[in-house]
Amino acid sequence: MVPREAIAEMIHNPDYAPFPAMQNHAPSSASPFNFARLFADMPNPQQILQQVTLSAKTGTMSCLSSTSDEADDRQLRLIDERRRRRMISNRESARRSRMRKQRHLDELWSQVLRLRGENQSLVERLNEATERHERAVRENASLREEVSDLRQLLRDVRFDSPYDDASAGIRDLEEVVCNDGS
Numbered sequence: 001m002v003p004r005e006a007i008a009e010m011i012h013n014p015d016y017a018p019f020p021a022m023q024n025h026a027p028s029s030a031s032p033f034n035f036a037r038l039f040a041d042m043p044n045p046q047q048i049l050q051q052v053t054l055s056a057k058t059g060t061m062s063c064l065s066s067t068s069d070e071a072d073d074r075q076l077r078l079i080d081e082r083r084r085r086r087m088i089s090n091r092e093s094a095r096r097s098r099m100r101k102q103r104h105l106d107e108l109w110s111q112v113l114r115l116r117g118e119n120q121s122l123v124e125r126l127n128e129a130t131e132r133h134e135r136a137v138r139e140n141a142s143l144r145e146e147v148s149d150l151r152q153l154l155r156d157v158r159f160d161s162p163y164d165d166a167s168a169g170i171r172d173l174e175e176v177v178c179n180d181g182s
Helices: 003-012 036-041 045-160 164-174
Strands: none
Touching: none
């Protein structure tokens, strides 16, 4: 209702209350010309215009607000989607990293096994070489002892021999160089 129509209604109907808050204040025996109390509670036309303008703006604002809310929702969904993709990507990257680490660990273990086998083979070869060396040293010592015994025997034979020609041949044998370490 326009304020002018409300005033006309109040003039002709004393029980009329234009606002719900005024219904209990309207006296049932009010004179048709006693409007002072009613006009005191009634907003002026400027206030009504401000309220209408404000409600129109609020409607526009709520419309803009709903558009803004939709944009915010869209933005949040986009952020959530990015976060979800990043989380999936991070999980996949971590899985690949674990697989690389496991593959590297497997390679290191196979290298350990190969090196242990190679080490065992080298130890066996070293033991065999050491045994051959010790056998050769023992055999060499035995041969040196035998050479020494044979030289001594030759000396004994040479001095005891009645034949000078025989002792010359034996002397030739003594001059043969032996590797006896002396």
